[in-house]
Amino acid sequence: MDKLLKCLQLIASFLKKKKATLRELQRLTGMLNFACSVVVPGRAFLRRLINLTIGLKRPSHFVRISKEVKADLLIWQQFFQEYNGKSFFLNEKWENSVSLQLFTDAAGEYGFGAVFGAQWCYGEWPGERKGQNIAILEFYSIVLSLLLGGDKIRDKCLTIFTDNEALLHVINKSTCKDTTLMIFVPKLVLVCLRQNILFKAKHISGFKNTLADALSRLQIPRFKKLAPAYMDPMYVCQQLYHHIFLQTGLYSS
DSSP states (O other), X not given: OHHHHHHHHHHHHHHTOSEEEHHXXXXXXXXXXXXXXXXXXXXXXXXXXXXXTTTOOSTTOEEEOOHHHHHHHHHHHHHHHHXXXXXXXXXXXXXXXXXXXXXXEEOTTSEEEEEETTEEEEEEOOTTTTTOOHHHHHHHHHHHHHHHHGGGGTTOEEEEEESOHHHHHHHHHTOOSOHHHHTHHHHHHHHHHHTTOEEEEXXXXXXXXXXXXXXXXXXXXXXXXXXXXXXXXXOOOHHHHHHHHOOBTTBOO
């Protein structure tokens, strides 16, 4: 746990800096790279830090620390503060929406729906969310499903199916210029770090998603006609909704 404490101290010092030397960047990158040998999904949040060192030759050369790099460091900081010292091993088989029976959908004027195995949930958008960018609403549904999935999706390599091209790129790059969409990126990453999930998105055009589609349109009688009788509803509390959408400072908390 000494290395964990050193990582936290080093990250905290970087978050206060505007610039850092190549030597300092290499030290932080080395420590986080070692952490990635235990927590594989964290590698996605080393890339922008490594990119800062490209082209630098002198150890004393200063470079500005971008807000994107600080955002990645905030994710690392939050994860390390919760980390219990457990070692993780990923299942090498890539799972997807079909193999896990994990389906989500969002309807701009209605609400969201999620199906996970024998369980399902849905909710109506509050007034300020209705008609919002559909990529934002679909991203919310994906993050919600992973939060609700819990231990059932732990230690898995997960392919997230989506028919939204914009969302595909956001998930795979873990960044975008849209500030509202970026609210969900750290949420997605933290869920995957905590559950040791290595994720990627794949575009599936016209993907049949009838159960989640019915839920997102609040067509519960239609859903019950389509769904097997053994399926049980899950309650999604209002606090969870606000937790996902809430934004404070650079990112949501």
